[in-house]
Amino acid sequence: MRFLLRLLSPLLGLVVAAVGVLLLLEVITAWVAPASSPLVVPWPSWRSALTEATWSSGTVRTIAIVVAVVGFLVVLVALVARRHDVRLTDPVPEVTVTTSPRSLARAVGHEVRSQADVVSASVVASSNKVVVKAGTLDEPDVVRQAIRERVDALFTRLPLARRPRVSISVAATKGVK
Amino acid sequence: MSRRSRAAVARSTASDRTLVLLSGLVLLAVGVLVVLLGQGVFGTYRAQRPLIDPEITGWISANATAARWIAIGVGVVLLVLGLIWALRSLRPEPRPDVLLSDVPGARLSVEHSAIADAVRADAETITGVSRARVRLVGDERRPAMRLVLWLVEDADVRDVWAEVDGRVLARARSAFGVDAIPTAVRIELDAAASKAPRVL
Numbered sequence: 160m161r162f163l164l165r166l167l168s169p170l171l172g173l174v175v176a177a178v179g180v181l182l183l184l185e186v187i188t189a190w191v192a193p194a195s196s197p198l199v200v201p202w203p204s205w206r207s208a209l210t211e212a213t214w215s216s217g218t219v220r221t222i223a224i225v226v227a228v229v230g231f232l233v234v235l236v237a238l239v240a241r242r243h244d245v246r247l248t249d250p251v252p253e254v255t256v257t258t259s260p261r262s263l264a265r266a267v268g269h270e271v272r273s274q275a276d277v278v279s280a281s282v283v284a285s286s287n288k289v290v291v292k293a294g295t296l297d298e299p300d301v302v303r304q305a306i307r308e309r310v311d312a313l314f315t316r317l318p319l320a321r322r323p324r325v326s327i328s329v330a331a332t333k334g335v336k
Numbered sequence: 337m338s339r340r341s342r343a344a345v346a347r348s349t350a351s352d353r354t355l356v357l358l359s360g361l362v363l364l365a366v367g368v369l370v371v372l373l374g375q376g377v378f379g380t381y382r383a384q385r386p387l388i389d390p391e392i393t394g395w396i397s398a399n400a401t402a403a404r405w406i407a408i409g410v411g412v413v414l415l416v417l418g419l420i421w422a423l424r425s426l427r428p429e430p431r432p433d434v435l436l437s438d439v440p441g442a443r444l445s446v447e448h449s450a451i452a453d454a455v456r457a458d459a460e461t462i463t464g465v466s467r468a469r470v471r472l473v474g475d476e477r478r479p480a481m482r483l484v485l486w487l488v489e490d491a492d493v494r495d496v497w498a499e500v501d502g503r504v505l506a507r508a509r510s511a512f513g514v515d516a517i518p519t520a521v522r523i524e525l526d527a528a529a530s531k532a533p534r535v536l
Contacts, residue, residue: 161349168352169425171359176418183411190404206388215374215383223374227367233360237353242346247523250497253516254505255341258523266525269489317493317525 164240167233245286246320260284267291270313276302278332289323294332303329340518344473344480347429355421434512435476448472455508459483462499464491466527480518481508486527493523 181200189196197203212219244257264284271280271291279294291310295302306327314322376383396403434451437444452470459468467486472479487496500521509517 164349164352164356165425168356169422171356172418172421172423172425174418176415176422179411179414179416179418182407182414186404186407186411209387210393212387213384214370214387215376219387220371220374223367223370225367227364227371230360230363230365230367234357234364235360237357237360240349240353244345247493249341250501251516253338253341254501254519254521255338255345256497256521256523257345258525262523262525262527265527269526318497 160236160240161242163236167236171233243285245284248318248320260286263289266317267310267313270309271306274302274305274309277306278334284323286321287323289325291325291327293327293329295329296332296334299329299331303327338518340474340478340480341520344482344518344520345522346520347473352425355425429473430475432472432474432476432479434472434479436512445476451508454511455481455483455504458504458507459485459500462496462504464488464496480520481505482520482522484522484524486524489526491525493525496523497521 184198185196185200185202188198243260245260245263247256247258249255261284264282267284267289268280268282271277271282271293276295276297277293278296281292283290289310291306293302293306306329307325310325310327314325372378374383431448431452433445433448435443435445448471451472456468456470459465459470462485464487465485466488469484471482473482474480483500485496485500487493505517505519509515
């Protein structure tokens with residue numbers, strides 16, 4: 160989402176600037192050389208359409224709804240585009256240490272897969288929650304307990320500022336051991 | 337954690353977010369207001385009036401020159417604001433040199449790349465660090481450092497920290513003659529494994 164914001168922000172700026180340029184161009188053309196007006200924007204036909212359409216007409220309402228929906232999406236992009244860094248405890252006051260959710264998930268994933276009776280695992284991590292899904296050929300409950308111990312041990316080694324909640328689900332996979 | 341070291345974690349998107357949020361709110365408000373207006377919330381008679389009200393066209397034809405100057409003024413304001421917005425948001429994050437002495441005639445500053453390369457070379461000698469990237473952020477007078485460290489699998493984060501602070505940053509501090517350099521360290525855990533796919 161941050162990428163979208165970084166893309167959207169200069170684009171919106173350029174749109175505002177373009178509207179300004181077109182407005183200047185049309186106003187000055189209509190003033191200085193009325194013969195060659197309209198230059199780029201067919202504003203006389205827009206004007207006659209807008210003079211006829213009323214606020215309650217269907218087209219106006221449709222366009223207004225589209226504008227409102229686009230506005231809502233833009234608001235959503237601005238609100239969602241924040242960093243999701245995972246904070247680690249600071250070794251000294253002048254140093255801030257962070258890692259990415261992806262990197263945390265990778266670390267947990269390696270830890271889970273290094274368990275011998277896990278055949279497959281997927282991990283999704285954020286700074287307050289880690290979700291582990293694993294498959295095994297053995298008894299799922301036993302493996303689940305083993306994975307929990309491993310992940311707990313990892314979080315003891317890893318100096319996270321906030322220990323995330325860990326949810327582990329283990330499913331039995333069919334196959335030959 | 338200090339405020340400056342926290343600010344060095346990543347480039348701030350505060351101004352971009354504010355501007356995008358504002359434009360979204362404006363679009364949303366305009367859309368909702370026009371729908372309400374059409375529904376007759378602000379008077380049934382008003383809902384039946386055309387978008388370009390005869391009153392407005394009347395005023396414009398009565399004050400043609402004033403209307404043109406207003407339109408030109410709005411155009412200039414939109415153009416300038418839009419360009420400033422786009423340029424600010426496209427401008428790359430500055431890489432400041434470090435100013436060691438500001439005395440006239442004896443101004444001394446260290447180039448950004450010199451510091452970044454030195455600290456990077458230092459950081460890459462730490463056990464457990466496979467790759468490092470270093471840059472300075474902020475301005476010449478109040479620089480902060482951003483360190484990205486890729487750790488190999490099984491590297492002990494606490495040991496790496498101890499070396500980062502005790503050796504790498506200590507050397508940088510003594511080189512600059514300061515007590516503290518605000519630093520943001522970004523750690524990529526188990527990064528080496530992602531380069532070589534695991535085959536079982």
